[in-house]
Amino acid sequence: MEKKFFTISVYSENNVGLLNRISGIFLKRHINIEGLNVSKSEIKNISKFTIVVFTTEDWTRKIVAQIEKQIEVIKAFYHTDEEIIYQESALFKIASHLLFDERQIQNIIKESNSQIVTVSRDFFILAKTGRRHEIDEMHDELEPYGIMQFVRSGRIAVTKAAMPITALLNEYENNN
């Protein structure tokens, strides 16, 4: 079965230790987590994990089943890249003099649709949001000039189709 990127969305209670439990499921199967983001979700007091893996659909399905089995997990889904809208963010720290000495830097900023977050005497910070390959391209273009620091976030994603979490929670409330 073909390996590709899958995005796993996990809706859960916001409890200490759950990240350890979820990451252990990947560890057990020797699968690397390519990207991880944890944030609040659209539902009050419910957290959302967005996890990116590069593996087969069969493995992904089995992992999702194991994740869903965890007591604090409300529901987990997996999606291909075509089924979601997704982005990552990155910050670039670059020496300030380059902004004035290297004209090409200004072109890169303009063409990449990145924003200058702050400028100080010694450095300025660029923020870029987009797909991973767009951030990679920008990184490659800036690298020859010298990047003082670089960091990229985990993927965040929303699905094109609805995720029926609220209905699930309502069903639970009605049954109890």
Added chain:
Amino acid sequence: MDTMTKKKTTHKNPKKLRVSGAEAIIHCLLAEGVDLIYGYPGGAIMPVYDELYKFQDKLTHILTRHEQGATHAAQGYARVSGKVGVAMATSGPGATNLVTGLADAQIDSTPMVCITGQVPRHLLGSDAFQETDIIGISTPVTKWNYQITTAEEIPGIMAKAFFIAKSGRPGPVLIDITKNAQFDELDFHYEACTGVRSYQPTPVVKAEALEMAADLINNAKKPYIVFGQGVILGEAEKELKAFVEKSGIPAAWTILGLSAMNTDHPLNVGMVGMHGNYGPNVLTNECDVLIAIGMRFDDRVTGNLESYAKQAKIIHMEIDPAEINKNVQVDVALLGNAKETLKKLLPKIKKNSHETWHNEFKLKYEEEFKTVIENDLHPKKEGLTMGEVVEEINKASKNKAVIVTDVGQHQMVACRYAKFDQSKSNITSGGLGTMGFALPAAIGAKMGAEEREVVAIIGDGGYQMTIQELATIYQNKTAVKIVVLNNDHLGMVRQWQELFFESRYASTVMTNPDFVKIAEGYHIKAQRVSERKNLKAAVEEMIAAKEPYFLEVKVEKEDNVFPMIPSGASVSDIRLK
């Protein structure tokens, strides 16, 4: 020294009470109906032990000689009684010693709550004396775990722990409680947990899946049932029997499904798996519909998945959604509790007998009997076999004993030949294969069913892993019967070495101590048998004893367990010799 007796006092849930966290733990246990726990004290759990001292008229604590023993005893108790087993230990090494039992309970779906003490909250993460991150360590081997750091959390978390341990697919839960939370006071009020919103323990079987399953079963020419522990955990023994008898379908057991149906039932065709019976393995690859009930297609059952039951339509009755299509792709998934599923399926099933198909199992059994079983049970050779010892235990106990086995050759032989006429009688470490399991598990089993005969069958290797629990047996006068089948080897590993490593017996030869003297040192009546003529009388004397009894049987040193599916081979390639 008094014989250990469970306390029968009923506990009234204190409506509103100002108590310490330690006392609250006791009230929670009593409110959950716990009257017996296993454990080992130490610094970080001392406040709870102090309360146990005060509550000893209501709650019995059994001091095992190692924390691992406490977990296995709690497992044995749970498996026989159907209740939640409870074990307790201190922080650090006490807690880490629970890990093997937790892992064993996790893979064998045994309901257990373990309570560990922890350093005070302000010392967490400081590498304090006897501090370990037991939450981190136990996460992969527990169904759920939680660290309590304030006294107020105790009633809610304890209630949740018991609910999670026993509901749905049962499993072990670990609660770690800091020492400050044990000392601090709270206004105690207890309410049993009836639900957790992110946890749906028992799916409801779908009507259309039931129709599809019934259709497949009613039109099958060679249908075949494999049942597992899900039948016992779901208390579906009666429903299984009714289903098998109405449908006329031959049924085989997995190692943990054993005793869910009478071993002597004419439609019970034997055991599947690596050392299971010949017919049940070979005919897996000839049936047209395979009905798996409460089993998880373990690799020891399936052998090579590429050639497992490829010709068959597969129906899987299972409570845990993560087990569906995990190892074997199924055609119909019946998600739900085995009892409810079978109840709903039964009226849709047509009465049948499948005599021709059943005869195929009989023919395969005759072949196995001539080549293997006859030699195991009625050997002509001089040396004693493990099989004949199990057969004598069957006879002396009239098939009514709880048989607790350790791990190795004796385990496979016992599961092949032990006979049972009631459920919850076969207690063994199936999934984890934990040597050292049987002796403490037998203690728990006896305390969980005091009226029943409990016989632990153990190899000389595993026996010495938890041999210190003989002291627990002596202290509590627990009338377990211990049979060590001594071949002076780690028998199963030696068998593999003989068959697959050209008889290079690397570190499997054991120079053993005088087991009889050791038992006698613990004041347990003991006997050794090394000749066939003495076996029957010795087993009968052991079964007749009212007190704990140790019997060592010197069996053949280099006997092998057959049939055998070599690791990674197909079930069709099972070897008879």
